[in-house]
Amino acid sequence: MNKKKVLVVAAHPDDEVLGCGGTMARLAEEGHEVHVLILAEGLTSREIQRDRESKLSELNLLSDDANKANLLLGVKTIELYDFPDNRMDSIDRLDVIKVVERKIEDIKPSILFTHFGNDLNIDHRITNEAVVTACRAYPNQKVEELFFFEVASSTEWQISPNLGSFQPNVFFKLSFQQMEKKKNALSIYESEMRPFPHARSIDAVEALGKWRGANIGYSYAEAFVCGRLIQ
Secondary structure (H helix, E strand, O other), X not given: OOOOEEEEEEOOOOHHHHHHHHHHHHHXXXXXXXXXXXXXXXXXXXXXXXXXXXXXXXXXXXXXXXXXXXXXXXXXXXXXXXXXXOOHHHOOHHHHHHHHHHHHHHHOOOEEEEEOOOOOOHHHHHHHHHHHHHOOOOOOOOOOEEEEEOOOOOOOOOOOHHHOXXXXXXXXXXXXXXXXXHHHHHHHXXXXXXXXXXXXXXXXXXXXXXXXXXXXXXXXXXXXEEEEEOO
């Protein structure tokens, strides 16, 4: 099997696991090199005014959680950037694009996973736009496979169908063990998860994994919209 470099670009710590944690575990097990870029810091949107200094201790703990969760999945490297949480629309779009472009140039991935373009969360939408721009099909573009993932508690909460709903056309089947790795990685993100029946709960994520598996006749799967596939 031809070993490939994979890059996951997510808006917040935990999005990468929610969106494609099982697939990351599977690809790492298969010998592919998986890297993660997280653009926004997390946490600071929970206050009326952004005050990063008052959240430094919690942000450091979240960074530690991100490193532990991704290590469990077999990720080779993870980089956490510090764009403001749920305020990425306050940043010049070109600044976000440049961060993604630099990472693509550094890693040179042939496969890239990122957010679906019509999530409810504004940071998810901006991340999608930045990635699509950075992956534009100029000569010698490294990214040959581009996939958009769903994030429970954002993708399905969007109620603007005129902008397009999540209709997956690519499925990565997962083993029980790979689904367990995803759940265990999410358990590390304890501060980000919620109790059932919240959509961002371990039980709900497992139910989604089973549902996406049932979509294709398997026990577990993760679903994606294909943005590009060059063969």
